[in-house]
Amino acid sequence: MIDFNFYLITDRTQCVADTLEEQVEKACEAGLKAVQLREKDLPDRELLRYADALRAVTDRYNTKLFINDRVDVAMMAGADGVHLRETSVSPDEIKRLAPDLLVGASVHSLEKAKQAEEDGADFVLFGPIFDTPSKRQYGKPKGLVALQEISQFMKIPVFAVGGIKPGNAERCIEYNADGVAGISSVMAAEDPSKIMESYKKLWGTL
Amino acid sequence: MNQVPEGVHVITDTYIQDRFDHVELAKYAGEAGASVIQFRDKKLVPGEMLPVIRNMKECCKQYKSQLLVNDRVDLAMMADVNGVHLGQDDLPIERVRELVGEDKYIGGSASNMEEALDVEEKGADYVGFGHIFQTTTKQKGYEPRGLENLERVATKLNIPLIAIGGITLENAEKVMQAGANGFAVGSAVCASDDPEKAARQLVEIYERFR
Numbered sequence: 091m092i093d094f095n096f097y098l099i100t101d102r103t104q105c106v107a108d109t110l111e112e113q114v115e116k117a118c119e120a121g122l123k124a125v126q127l128r129e130k131d132l133p134d135r136e137l138l139r140y141a142d143a144l145r146a147v148t149d150r151y152n153t154k155l156f157i158n159d160r161v162d163v164a165m166m167a168g169a170d171g172v173h174l175r176e177t178s179v180s181p182d183e184i185k186r187l188a189p190d191l192l193v194g195a196s197v198h199s200l201e202k203a204k205q206a207e208e209d210g211a212d213f214v215l216f217g218p219i220f221d222t223p224s225k226r227q228y229g230k231p232k233g234l235v236a237l238q239e240i241s242q243f244m245k246i247p248v249f250a251v252g253g254i255k256p257g258n259a260e261r262c263i264e265y266n267a268d269g270v271a272g273i274s275s276v277m278a279a280e281d282p283s284k285i286m287e288s289y290k291k292l293w294g295t296l
Numbered sequence: 297m298n299q300v301p302e303g304v305h306v307i308t309d310t311y312i313q314d315r316f317d318h319v320e321l322a323k324y325a326g327e328a329g330a331s332v333i334q335f336r337d338k339k340l341v342p343g344e345m346l347p348v349i350r351n352m353k354e355c356c357k358q359y360k361s362q363l364l365v366n367d368r369v370d371l372a373m374m375a376d377v378n379g380v381h382l383g384q385d386d387l388p389i390e391r392v393r394e395l396v397g398e399d400k401y402i403g404g405s406a407s408n409m410e411e412a413l414d415v416e417e418k419g420a421d422y423v424g425f426g427h428i429f430q431t432t433t434k435q436k437g438y439e440p441r442g443l444e445n446l447e448r449v450a451t452k453l454n455i456p457l458i459a460i461g462g463i464t465l466e467n468a469e470k471v472m473q474a475g476a477n478g479f480a481v482g483s484a485v486c487a488s489d490d491p492e493k494a495a496r497q498l499v500e501i502y503e504r505f506r
Contacts, residue, residue: 133385135384135385160370161370162368163387166387177341177343177344178342187373
C-alpha cells in the first residue's frame with residue numbers, strides 16, 4: 091500500500107520554479123511517487139486550487155497525492171490520502187469518513203506513533219531527525235537513535251523527516267527508517283532531477 | 297417548526313466572552329428557539345473542535361435548531377451535523393454540494409449583490425449578507441452594508457436572506473422590515489448577561505414578521 095520510499099512535502103515559499111505545480115512536475119518526471127500538499131497559511135479556496143493543480147500533474151505520472159490535514163480538500167480533489175498533524179483529528183475519523191484514503195501521520199514521540207498506528211494510520215512521519223529551520227518550532231532534533239527506537243516498535247512504515255538531504259538519508263536508513271521525507275532539498279533545487287537521482291540510489295527506486 | 301434556514305441564527309463565540317462554552321451557548325440558543333446554531337471557532341485545532349461539535353450536536357437533538365459548522369466541511373461530515381456555512385475564501389459551494397449532497401444545508405457569506413447572486417447560483421440554501429451594521433466581532437475591510445443594500449438584495453434573491461453583522465435587540469426589527477428572512481447574531485447573544493433571554497427576545501422579534 092505504501093509503495094514509495096521518498097515522500098516530498100511542498101513549500102511554495104521555497105519553490106524555485108514559477109509555480110508549485112511546475113516544481114512538483116519536475117520531481118514527478120524524475121520518478122517521484124508521493125507528494126504531500128502542505129501549505130498551511132492558505133485560505134481553503136486557494137488550497138483547493140493547488141490541490142486540483144497538483145492532482146492534474148500527479149495523475150499524469152501516477153504519483154500519489156496527499157493533502158495536509160484537510161480530508162474535505164482531499165476528497166474534492168480526488169487525492170490518494172490525507173496527512174495528519176498531531177493536532178488533527180485521529181486517523182480512524184478519516185478512515186470512517188473516507189475508507190479509501192491513505193492516512194499518513196506526523197508524530198513527535200513513540201507514544202504518538204503507537205497511537206497513530208492503533209488508530210489506523212498507514213504510515214508515520216517521525217522527526218525532526220536533524221536540525222532544520224522549518225521544524226524548530228517542534229523543539230530540538232530527535233536524532234537517529236530515537237528514530238531507530240520508534241522503528242523497532244512499529245508495524246507500519248516509519249519515515250524520517252527534518253533536515254533530510256541525500257547525504258544524510260542513508261544514515262536514516264541505517265537507523266531503520268523505511269523511507270524519508272524531504273522539503274527544501276527538492277523544493278529549492280534548480281534541477282530536482284539530480285536530487286531525486288541521489289535519493290533513488292538509496293533504494294533503487296523512489 | 298421554522299422553515300430552516302430562515303429565522304434566528306446564533307453563532308457561538310467563545311472569544312468575545314469566556315463565561316460560556318460552545319455547548320452551553322448552543323443549549324441557550326436551542327432553548328430559546330433559534331433555527332440555526334453555527335459553530336465558529338478560529339483558534340481551536342481540528343482535533344479539539346470535533347468533540348465540541350459532537351457535544352453540540354448531542355445538545356441540539358432536543359431542540360428544533362439545526363447545527364451548522366463554519367468553514368470546516370470535513371468536521372461537519374465527521375460529526376454528521378446539518379450543514380456548513382462558507383465564507384468567500386472558504387471551499388467553493390458547488391464543490392461542497394457535490395461532497396455533502398442535497399440533504400445538508402449550505403450557507404454562503406456575501407457582502408454585495410454580485411456575491412449574493414453568485415452564492416445563490418452556486419447552490420447555497422441561504423445567503424448570509426453583511427455586515428449590516430458596525431461590528432467589532434470581525435475586522436472588515438469595508439463599510440457596513442446598511443439596510444438599503446440589504447433591501448436591494450432581498451428583492452433579487454430567491455433563497456432565504458440572513459442579515460449579519462452588528463445585529464442587536466434594538467435593530468433586529470429593522471433588518472426584518474428591510475426584507476431579510478432572518479438574522480445571525482454572535483455577541484448579541486453570547487456577550488449578553490443572559491444569553492437565553494437575549495436569544496428568546498430575538499426569536500420573538502423574528503416571529504413577529506413571519
